[in-house]
Amino acid sequence: MQANDRPGTCPILHNSPTTEQMTQPKWWPKTLNLDILHQHDSKTDPMNPDFCYREAVKQLDFDALKQDLHALMTDSQSWWPADWGHYGGLMIRMTWHAAGTYRIADGRGGAATGNLRFAPLNSWPDNTNLDKARRLLWPIKQKYGNRLSWADLIAYAGTIAYESMGLKTYGFAFGREDIWHPEKDIYWGPESEWLATSDSDNSRYHGERELHNPLAAVMMGLIYVNPEGVDGQPDPQKTAEDVRTTFARMAMNDEETVALTAGGHTVGKCHGNGDAEALGPEPEGADLEAQGFGWLNDGATGKHAVTSGLEGAWTSQPTRWDNGYFHLLLNYEWELKKSPAGAWQWQPINVKEEDKYPDVADSQQRHSPIMTDADMAMKVDPEYRKISQRFYDDPDYFSEVFAKAWFKLTHRDMGPVSRYIGPDVPTETSLWQDPVPVGNTSYDLQALRQAIAACDLSIAERVATAWDSARTFRGSDRRGGANGARIRLAPQKDWPGNEPARLNKVLATLTPIAEQHNASLADTLVLAGNLAVEQAAQATGFDIQVPFTPGRGDATDELTDTEAFSVLEPLHDAFRNWLKAPYQVSPEELMLDKAQLLGLTALQMTALLGGMRVLNTNHGATQHGVFTERPEVLSNDFFVTLTDMQYQWQPKDEHTYQLIDRNSGEVAWTATRVDLVFGSNSVLRSYSEFYAQDDNREKFVQDFVDVWAKVMHADMA
Template sequence: MSSAVDAAKQSRCPFHTQKTVSSVEATWWPNKLDMKGLPKTQHATANDIASYKEKFLKLDLAAVKSDINGIMTTSQKWWPADYGHYGPFFVRMAWHAAGTYRTFDGRGGSGTGNLRFAPLNSWPDNGNLDKARRLLWPIKKKYGESLSWGDLMILTGNVAIESMGLETFGFAGGRVDIWEPEADVYWGPEKKWLAAERGGLGDKLDQPLGAVQMGLIYVNPEGPGGMPDPLMAAHDIRTTFGRMAMNDEETVALIAGGHTFGKAHGAADPGAHVGPEPEGARIHEQGFGWTSTYKSGVGADAITSGLEGAWTDNPTKWDNGYFDTLFKYEWEQTKSPAGATQWIPTDKEVKSVPDAHLEGVSHAPIMFTTDLALKMDPAYLEVSTRFHQNPEEFAMAFKKAWYKLCHRDLGPVSRCLGSEVPSAQLWQDPVPAFDSSTAIEDADVAELKAACLEKCSVASLVKTAWASASSYRATDHRGGANGARIRLEPQISWKVNDPDDLIAVLASLTEVQNAFNEKGAKKVSMADLIVLAGNGAVEAAAKAAGNDVSVPFTPGRTDASIEETDVESFSVLEPTSDGFRNFLGVSQPNSPQDMGATAEALLVDRAHMLGLSKGEMSVLVGGMRTIGANAGGSTIGVLTSNVGQLSNDFFVNLCDMSTAWKPSAEDEQLFTGTDRDTGAEKWKATRVDLIFGSNSELRAIAEFYASDDCKGKFVDDFVLAWNKVMMNDRFDVK
């Protein structure tokens, strides 16, 4: 590979770029106040979550919705409502708060109220949504800590839809706000708005990105790169909506449903009249951005996307007008007053759309290039035709897709709060309810641990429990041990899980489960048994090293069926690398490795997904190595002569100055440790192993745990970190 290609890939690497988010933002907003020296408050603690849950559940949700309805048609002079109704504006706000979610890493979405912060608050695609949030300030002020911005924005979107005539599918609260931009989200490599430097469009789009250009939620409404080609637009729509968890039917429902409401704004050339976005605006504008000098700058003179016009004859009412308009006319290209490419009927006499602000004035309906994709792409056409002919089916499809859009990153239904939460949907990875009357007790736990250890090795039980629980990711709360989906496709076939060995372990555990469950009223699920067996194996490994420890165990997990599992959607959870098991994976096109991500960077990202600190990450890696829990039974990085014992040997031997390390001639990812005096080979290791001796922060941790008086401390800390991973998805007890 040429150095030029290497450099290009490194520039797009999601785990290279995400560490320099602040410097990229400084390029966009050089005058922004630098607060890096202050303590971080980005991530909500368990206490924050519990406190918010308690406050939210005391809300009278009906009263909140009534208050929101009260502002829906109360037009403000500083930002007048189109058609006298803020409903369409609030629908757009809620959509753009949620629509950043992407499946590959579960990042984005509405779960943190992140739309308030850079860069999202200043994306071109989010133009003038700063006004929508300011319109909601009286509601936020009234309810304060009991109603987060994240929940308020989504709830307002629901109220807006209901106020325009469509009952929504449901609403769930539970979003806990952050207090500064999310620093670990890779939004793309570009340093210029609307540039496209992310490896190509469509199916060539780099992972984990969802949108095709910097500053867009999905795709360019004028067409790919501004080219008005509906079929090319369909290709990008399918890719981006797919990366945001939507199939063709859901995609058509959302686009058509969203464009049933409201209008686009392009009264004049934005380049000549529109000022900086909120992060770049002057201090006296107090967080407002995109201030326009064109006439009044608001209402009929507003400029947002540069496109101008409405899709339906009644833009504040839910109806089938979008499809009526789409199929009724033939369409030709035209330019908006701002110079953007859009489409109008070839019949110039059509003036069916009322003006949003001027009585007695009407206009031709408009379509975007992306709208025409729903008519010209064969698969989208089939869905659009069916929805046009069956309005009730369209309405239900939109309601369900809207609920999914707004709640996809909230996680399982057990995290959903409020009186309007519907039953669990398939995309929420449902599990059966737990029957507490059959719960196992301490004596049963001890009996089951012993039975599992008789059947399987310590290392195999640790690997199985880790494989089950470590699929969890904190970004959208998917994966984890609950449900025991490790025994189902696709997880049972993931290469990192050593499928042949895993099947053998699961068969042995099934024997233990059946023997126990046949004895009496107490029952153990496979999900609980996998964790319980792993805990027992950790205890056995610690005891072999001379330490008696007890790993906490809380029953309550249940076993999901294949019918309760969206097999296809779980494919994105498959680890491309897992440093905890020293699995480096195989680079695939457009994957993080292909884009230049190092194995150690992917380890850190996996630790982030599991909610681990640097110290917790370190003890887990060190302990997993000495237990012998590497993928494929590899001995690489197992820096101990006492394999199977939970000890601090990994750090002791990594810090041993009698060992000299050098790159291996076999593989650029591998290194050989030799005796400095004799030159004899002592160890082999990966980049993931050696980073604990190379990186100054991690070496400090390694040296701490390698100390003679830290043997017990290491084991205790391993147990705490292990239990944290096993309990990540136990929202029922948090």
Template structure:
């Protein structure tokens, strides 16, 4: 029934003739593909993002325990196998200098380097480098070859070794075989199983897929920048970290490929700080990474084939076909810049910094036409060709390298490392560990004999281990009674518990109730948390009384009490609604200290908008960049790993509790505040009422009785979206039904427990 027109088929596409299996002509969208739902309705709330990468996509099954499988591996034997491979070469993609190490460092670096502090997305944690769009970014050119080279090792170890762990471990092994002492390695990264459809990587749109992510697209910069270059308000759009479309960090040729070293330094500082790196870590990573290997730029970019995601089917998922010469080796094309930074590209040494500062550098062009730098002194050391025996080449620097020399702050760090190679080695070792482990979350998730358990890494958000016995069931019952005897209301207790836990991000596993950081700076000072202050004080007093009365080694933490208070309050709220419900509670949270809390890094967890608590930052209009509150609400629901039914149920229950940050009545569609009713849903879906705008911006709304015209309730966009969006309304209607109350209470309690337990990696894999 399907006829392929072979005479019209080329390496990039094929055409079908006939009208089967689909009749009619497809209407092509801007990219030449059929229009998607988002093309027809670009402003619709994409609730389906909550169900991406779900269990149905995972071939390992929900019962598979990766921690058990990984811990059963002989890590040292695995490392020796990787290291043995790294010093070999295969015909279809030969190694530079007979050593795959440098290209594997790049693979690991680029896998981890997508991490950004603003929302915790990106990073090496799920091996998303395997999927679109990351697998087809120009900056990731030929990383597909690196992954295919180590695929036999992955196949041998199967599900006991995730791609995410293998990519980072291979980078570590590469460093070690070239004489660099790594800071260690921790396993525990779980693979994703489908493309990331939810992460916002920038506003740019490429209409010609044949040129998608090409070298020329790196100049697509202005759309993600705000203000004018050089002005005080000139800044990169949040939450982005890469300064250009299709890049991991910055354009190696300068902001616009213009060779502006000072401009490049500014870009580097913005980009690396967005990835939680300070000046010393930034210099250590750049200088350390460029101590190895070379860059490739032997072929004009317009000759290189399509990236993996749109490469011809016979390419079997590999892209960037190079038609010149061998297509690899001395004819390799990757980012367009050609050459090595040091005379010994497979040996850890300080030659990168020595040569950068010893010689003056002048601009030149690579064979591919990319801007790069060469020593003015023709007697400067040479570097051996990666493939041609006996051939020597000039050293190379990128504009991003020259930037470290001309920027005063970066230069000071470079000079420190020039004078103290041991300090440089330690700085790069720790920075590399941070780069490749930053998105893993608490140390409880770290696996393997090389993991580091010390509290010396502040970026790990350390929480001291408990040196006391946990409370038991009898203690929990007694503490619940004591909590309910305080002056704290049901609503305030629920609000405080939720505020303690809702900072969690499933992206980089940061935040959450464990640690009781709600009581520490900066969280205790956030406007959205001021309602929690008296509750925290009351629970702290209760903690001190309980711990002071104990004869043995038993204690309760403030972190546990914050959650337990919410659980106790919800049990009363459910009972008042006519349901006897035991809200699950698992003790074992510990308290951390102010000294172990990085205030600057935790400030990034402060919400701009929070629909659960009907909060908008006072500068929301200026910082939201046109993103609607309900879109930010959806984003937060995804960071909490909620499904759409969980999101709907959790929101409805919190509205019944009046969990608004300022105790306002917006979204509180009930006269029985503090009772766990489904009133939010019955009012929201009722046609007896009509919603009308209460302001000109369409941010606030009032509910009127259709018959009497009397105003009943008020709401925000984050409330009404559950009745406006078709997918969310379908769920809300279930909870609003005649049999919905019991179903709602059960769903809410389950979703509540999920949020309270999101950061409990001490009791889950």
């Protein structure tokens, strides 16, 4: 038999039984996995390089789209019939589950990328049958094409669903751009199985049920909490504690939490009228003929037989926006029952006939409403109960609070209001949107440059301060960045990572210069860093100007939610060689996380770190990794020294190393793990060797300038 005739073999690595065994992390678990930085690769994007969604969506016929979505809500399809002839509940659940993955700790998750189309979200147990909602939307997506992203459509469908059922919505903004590949960079938890209880191996909890950061949901595969109770055991007060933690990590306060819980359950129903074990595999596990559909259940009564496992509606009129949720929750006593699928749920005792809801197929039949354990938490928890009573007594107030909370839920990860597109963008700006006044662009830029150049601040001081101002940006939810100059405000001015003493010195020097030239301090801080980089490049022999776009504004204390900004505090910064405290993961892995949030490729990360080292910007002025005899000169010395075989690396402690001169035996340099990984990791070493070449000194300077400008302008895109 010839080699190419062997049965059952394939020349490429894919989902074979040995795939897991053959992966690099399996063979070499200590290898630094750079995949997180490859998410910025454009190879999977089918659009032409010059395509700009933010321009394309402006050509969308917004009125026609709204009309089409309204029509869709009541156009029940035989292949997936709508409950009571209205798809509103299904569409709201889809939008909620897309947006509800957002978490404030790292800004990841949310609806801004259309990631619900891909694994793992498309196959999470909590997202059962949402594949049907997306297929119902497909004719609309097909019609409007590239002018309408899946991300915008998924977020918009739930908003129109509420509108079609009687809610006065707060508004909507377009501008979410689709991704075209699963987001491998998002850490959803340590569990190796779906819906694992908190006492299982690799639990996401520690201490007294303290949820590990940055996680928000209580279980792998859930959006927020288990509807049956903590670990599937009903106890509304315990569930209330989970709800409070989870919603706080979604950036919601108690009032917003009650509003979203009640508003989400005012319409639609749960589905558990069948055998959960009869469901077919999820989309990612289904056979080819399923064509992306999952959880097929042809043997059950009705296409909707099982989703969550709970069965029933929360209100007597599940297709109408009203105050019925609080009427039922607060005016009845409730008892535990099991659904037909075997899930725990709460049902009212001695419910009146008029408070029952109609059967989805036969309106003459009526059923007892239900509540989840999370719903009962709104009645049992003292604070939630007060808010629930307030909403019950004032339905208009409830509708107003919910509409704003829903808008926040679906827009929290979009970034500043300057990115909002469409006719329904609210005129009001909320504090959670991190508002920044529009900056001046008409000042004399050359005069400002000259004034900064004449000040007595060092290159390292100016570079470090500009960097600290800009490094808070994260592309996940577009929060942070240099715009606003919030580095001079609480809480940022007091963060240890910003070295308050050095920061105060720089601010005291640059603030009057900015005021004298009628420029914002935000612009002045960035420009000061740029000029320092230019000066450092000139010292190497390269005359180069760092790109600069004016127009940043200066925020105020009144425009800053100090509590919300606390999550942006850096607790590590590989680029300034600083680690506040030990972590469960290595400093180099933390570096990759930060680089990904900044939108950097592996090459850009390499150039940026090497430049920051020779510019002598280390936190606390430590000399780890400053591999140069001429600090504050933008040379390629970091890479030259790192790749020089004259030096032998020796560990000093867990995170620091000494580079020993092989000839003299003396300590020539010191370094940290994040320095030496650029010599030990094969991919990063290839970049280091590239920049260490004599003929690439200018290339390094240009690459550093490019990535520096990218970070400085990240929050202006």
